[in-house]
Amino acid sequence: MLTAPKTVLIAEDNAALRRVIGFALKGCGFEVTAAPDGAEAWRIAEGQTFDLVVTDQQMPHLTGVELVEQLRQSTTNAKTPVILLTAKGMELEADTLREQYGVSAMLHKPFSPSQLGALAEEMIGQLV
Amino acid sequence: MLTSTNQLGFPRRVVALYLLFCLSAVLLLSTGAVMAVDSLLKAQAAGDALSQVGRLAAAIEIDLVTTGGEKTQALVENARKEGRLTWCAVVAPDGRYLAHSDPTLLGAIEIEPIGSQLRWGAIDGVRYSDENGLIVNAYRAPLSTNNEPVGSLVMAVAVPGWKGVVKNLAEHAPLAIVGPLGVILLGGWWLRRTTRPLADIERGLSAIARQPYDDSPRCEAIAPSSLAAIGWNRIAQAMPSNLVDQSDEATQAKLRVLAGNAGGKQRAAIESLSEGIAITDAEGRIDFANRAVAALLGSDDEIEGVSIDELLAGLASTKENPLAGSSRDAEVVSELQVATGSGDRMLRLARAPLGGDASTGHVWSLRDITQQKLTDASRDQFIDTATHELRTPLANIKAYAETLAMGDMIDIEEQKEFCNTINAEATRLARFVDDLLSISSLEVGSLGIQRTTVDVRRLLDEAADKIRPTIKQRGMTFEVKLSEKLGEARLDKDKVSGMVVNLLGNAAKYTPEGGTVTLTAVREDEQLKIEVRDTGVGIAADEAEKVFEKFFRSANPAVQDQVGTGLGLPLAREIARLHRGELTLASKLGEGCTFTALLPLQ
Helix, strand or coil: CCCCCCEEEEECCCHHHHHHHHHHHHHCCCEEEEECCHHHHHHHHHCCCCCEEEEECCCCCCCHHHHHHHHHHCCCCCCCCEEEEECCCCCCCHHHHHHHHCCCEEEECCCCHHHHHHHHHHHCCCCC | CCCCCCCCCHHHHHHHHHHHHHHHHHHHHHHHHHHHHHHHHHHHHHHHHHHHHHHHHHHHHHHHHHCCCCCHHHHHHHHHHHCCCCEEEEECCCCEEEEECCHHHCCCECCCCCCEEEEECCEEEEEEECCCCCEEEEEEEEEEECCEEEEEEEEEEECCCHHHHHHHHHHHHHHHHHHHHHHHHHHHHHHHHHHHHHHHHHHHHHHHHHCCCCCCCCCCCCCCCCHHHHHHHHHHHHCHHHHHCCCCHHHHHHHHHHHCCCHHHHHHHHHHCCCEEEEECCCCEEEEECHHHHHHCCCCCCCCCCEHHHHHHHHECCCCCCCCCCCCCCCEEEEEEEEECCEEEEEEEEEEEHHHCHHHCEEEEEEECHHHHHHHHHHHHHHHHHHHHHHHHHHHHHHHHHHHHHCCCCCHHHHHHHHHHHHHHHHHHHHHHHHHHHHHHHHCCCCCCCCEEEEHHHHHHHHHHHHHHHHHHCCCEEEEEECCCCCEEEECHHHHHHHHHHHHHHHHHCCCCCCEEEEEEEEECCEEEEEEEECCCCCCHHHCCHHHCCCCCCCCHHHHCCCCCCCHHHHHHHHHHHCCCEEEEEECCCCCEEEEEEEECC
């Protein structure tokens, strides 16, 4: 079956992590767009609808949750599933994030790239 | 030996004396008033009589001219009735009565009254006592027609006596007597009330005076209605004999808390605590408070006897008492934010019922936890930062290692890059752990230095080499200007190198692309001067000293965007100071900053 590759937007300020996430998702067959911070990711997402967004929580200019809030208000990515990568899993309650901000899934650092790949595939097609 | 007497108490004596003096004053005033009214009435009567004499004389003169004296008798009788005169008569030049208010005396020879002589202008007169004992003024006015003397008019008026005065005064009695009397009694009552605590104190003192000399004196507490009474109670509490034998259970409970079983030292100990200790009665009024309470509550006034709930509510930023809703029978702890002139402070309040329930009052403790809160906040911030700093390299190491292990589509170049990334992240992790270890030894003051003879130029070159890749990577210019005459010095090589790397790392981190980082070092006046200058975001003047505080992170968003422990600069300064030197900062916001380390070489 021949279908167009699914698109994913990655927002991560740590260059090394951004690269390895991109590498893992490419391995799963995604077409990857990467942004070095939340503001840049938002600029890209305004002009394009993605099948999935993977974002770090702690980033300069715009945090992951702030980015999700903006995406949910946008015309392009209001229903795109979002995976939030966080180093502070203890503080943010998964339920609150899901219900209040529309975060689809969370992954705590350090995480396994294959786990992220599996989660990404699971999220595809799931509308918020 | 003093014996018991039944004399009046001190306040009663005061009131009695007050009333005595007041009554004397009132008596003297009344006498004065009677005398004044008397002479006033006399003067009034004389004035009336004189004007009447004038008018009557004129009427009689006219009558003598026009009718030859036909109506004179009628005029005289009329005048006596209307003017309320004792008697009235006209005497002819021959000394006989031409007219008289008593008609039986008409034509009789005039009886001249004998008494003291009076004179008012043309009118003269005599004051005499008549047969009824009344004082009478007889006025005599000469009568004349056509400038011929035709006799004289005699008019007798009774002078008002003491009855008249009393009658006159009686009209004003309600105001003149009741008013002052009321004021005096009110004064007496107030005096009695004000001096009541003195009576209690006097009673206590008298009781002590009557006790045998070989006993240590005992005194009883009194109602705390005034400062003096509270003072008395404190003396009473301090009495050693009161402490061993106290019948009042509530007081005993308080004393247990206050002093155990011997007064002064425990009290002094409680007074000297920096924690505020207060005891309130069942109604919440402060019975006792040590000095720290007044200081913590910022009160300059006497606070004993004041309601503590009102004091707290007045202080709270929210203007509400934080303990208002809690059970009075249980131990409660709360925090109270207080706005003071020097910024907000946080107080911790704890309240526990004395002796198990609220009926005997409460014991309170107050503590200023502002500093503790600040420390907590910076520790929380540090844990946040540390968590992030630890997890980010860990996340990378894990992700790259797993990718390497599982991926079979990775070319050899990529594999090498991945390994380098893992290595770099592990180094970053190691450096962070080193920082943590250093700061923890700095915490306990065990960070010592081990001086060895080092080539300063080489040390600085090596430090510069460590940071050069980072600076290059960020597209900045790195200038290293090291004097040729740096020579050798006895320094702790690792620590000085760590300090310089740290300063260069900061410069690289907070300088935007295209900026310049400069490292200079010179040897002058037996001092090694190392300078790290950048063209980055700079540091605001109000934060210039704070950057050397542990865990401090600037409020500047450009700094917040960067990862940092808030440990590097405090550590760098500590290293300079361990070398008996100093690390200082010169900066302007937006124009970069210059850190200067001065290390003495002797």
